[in-house]
Amino acid sequence: MGSKTSKIAVIAAVTMLWPTFASPQQGGAGASGGLQIDIGVSSKFSADSNFTLSSANPGASYISDTKLTFGISSKTSAYDFSLIAGSTLRFADIPGRSVSGFEDPTLKLRFVADSSNSRLTLTGGYRFVDREFLNPFQVEREEQALGLLVGNGGTLRDRSVGLKYEVGLNAPLGFTLDLSHSDKDYEGVVSSSVRDSTRDSVTGTVRFKLSPVATGRFVVGQTNQENLQATTNALITDRTTTDYSVGVAYDINSVLNLDAQVGYTDVETVRPLGTTSRSGVVGSIALTKSLPNGTVFGSLSSVRNQNGSRVSLTFGRDLQLPTGSLRAVIGTTKADTGNSSVIGSLSYTKQFATDTLTVSVNRSASTNANDDEILDTRFGVAYSHPINNVSRLGLSFDWGQTKDTGATTASTVELTNLQATYSYDLTSDWSLSSGVEWRKRVDTDPLSPTDADSTSLFVTLGRNFSFRP
Numbered sequence: 001m002g003s004k005t006s007k008i009a010v011i012a013a014v015t016m017l018w019p020t021f022a023s024p025q026q027g028g029a030g031a032s033g034g035l036q037i038d039i040g041v042s043s044k045f046s047a048d049s050n051f052t053l054s055s056a057n058p059g060a061s062y063i064s065d066t067k068l069t070f071g072i073s074s075k076t077s078a079y080d081f082s083l084i085a086g087s088t089l090r091f092a093d094i095p096g097r098s099v100s101g102f103e104d105p106t107l108k109l110r111f112v113a114d115s116s117n118s119r120l121t122l123t124g125g126y127r128f129v130d131r132e133f134l135n136p137f138q139v140e141r142e143e144q145a146l147g148l149l150v151g152n153g154g155t156l157r158d159r160s161v162g163l164k165y166e167v168g169l170n171a172p173l174g175f176t177l178d179l180s181h182s183d184k185d186y187e188g189v190v191s192s193s194v195r196d197s198t199r200d201s202v203t204g205t206v207r208f209k210l211s212p213v214a215t216g217r218f219v220v221g222q223t224n225q226e227n228l229q230a231t232t233n234a235l236i237t238d239r240t241t242t243d244y245s246v247g248v249a250y251d252i253n254s255v256l257n258l259d260a261q262v263g264y265t266d267v268e269t270v271r272p273l274g275t276t277s278r279s280g281v282v283g284s285i286a287l288t289k290s291l292p293n294g295t296v297f298g299s300l301s302s303v304r305n306q307n308g309s310r311v312s313l314t315f316g317r318d319l320q321l322p323t324g325s326l327r328a329v330i331g332t333t334k335a336d337t338g339n340s341s342v343i344g345s346l347s348y349t350k351q352f353a354t355d356t357l358t359v360s361v362n363r364s365a366s367t368n369a370n371d372d373e374i375l376d377t378r379f380g381v382a383y384s385h386p387i388n389n390v391s392r393l394g395l396s397f398d399w400g401q402t403k404d405t406g407a408t409t410a411s412t413v414e415l416t417n418l419q420a421t422y423s424y425d426l427t428s429d430w431s432l433s434s435g436v437e438w439r440k441r442v443d444t445d446p447l448s449p450t451d452a453d454s455t456s457l458f459v460t461l462g463r464n465f466s467f468r469p
Helices: 009-022 136-143
Strands: 034-048 061-075 079-094 097-114 118-130 155-167 173-187 195-211 214-229 235-251 256-271 274-291 294-305 308-321 324-335 341-351 356-367 373-386 391-404 413-425 430-443 450-467
Touching (some): 136 373, 136 413, 195 235, 214 256, 256 294, 274 308, 308 356, 324 356
Antiparallel strands (some): 034 061, 061 079, 079 097, 097 118, 118 155, 155 173, 173 195, 195 214, 235 256, 256 274, 274 294, 294 308, 324 341, 341 356, 356 373, 373 391, 413 430, 430 450
């Protein structure tokens, strides 16, 4: 997997030149269409009382990160292309080790080609990162999805590629083919619950118009996921999931929509001690009603995985407010394994005369790679207050917990982040921010129990360059 410090000569050579060639050309960034180049330079200096969140607290850490990003994008009526690359020049003095050089190489690719009746989408990504430098809440915001509460040290090499082809977008008969591959490789992790994984998925969907108000679909898909013990590379599971379903979307009237489907799922799991199979009928039904200020909706679903079936019932309201928005969902879920749980989500944004407040809550149940039934809860609050035309104050609080639903052996992990930031615009291009952050981690893993907190002070100076050649 390599050392903690990953030095990539090409990225280093390019990123050192970015401020030089970008600075003279900044006009035209607001124009539409055509080629655009975006360059970001950000230097952060921090001192942390317990950076590794170790219960033993080995002492203070001092870190200097200069993050360099480079993006190329072009958008026309026929295609949309973006490529983002980045790396971090890091110098860190951490108890027990030191870091110097380029780390965290990152690459993201997206290409969409559109025609009158078809669409091709290509995506790709690569990242090799020291997990101790990841903020799990920031990772989730970037990926727009809930994930594991990262931690316990080590490195992660994450690669993914995807292809999606859609044809017949405006025709009575259409077809979609969706292919994806991803793999995550860990090294130097402490927790035995962390798994290397490789995932391949293929899904085909046929969509057909039944009437002006009804559209049917037939879906066939297969996903294979292999999980290995990260510390020994020993096989844990090799799981193949095959899905078949048929569904319909039906406009009952001008404001009420019904979406229903029924299908069959087969899950075959190969383990060192033998092979098991779970299969059965699955399905869902959802109703959505449009209102003058939003929607109201409800759904009932049954899915199946390696532990059996899970049934969920939810109701929700999407509300547009004069100075904000609110989306709330509440429900319950019950699996064959574990207790029933309350699930739901809340997303609230309020724009005051000058200030902005956002609140988010998400509580969901799922089965992880270790066959544990997990209840995942996240809560976040962010508040922004402009002091004057060039400075502002920001406050944020994030809390997350993953725990067992009552029938398996997963540990309980809690993470808390509290941050206060003061930002000041030095010029129209350069921004300076400083602040304080408090973190806490509690993990009941019997092999690596943790109950630790840390306080850090930081200063960040950054600028983004955008221009059209």
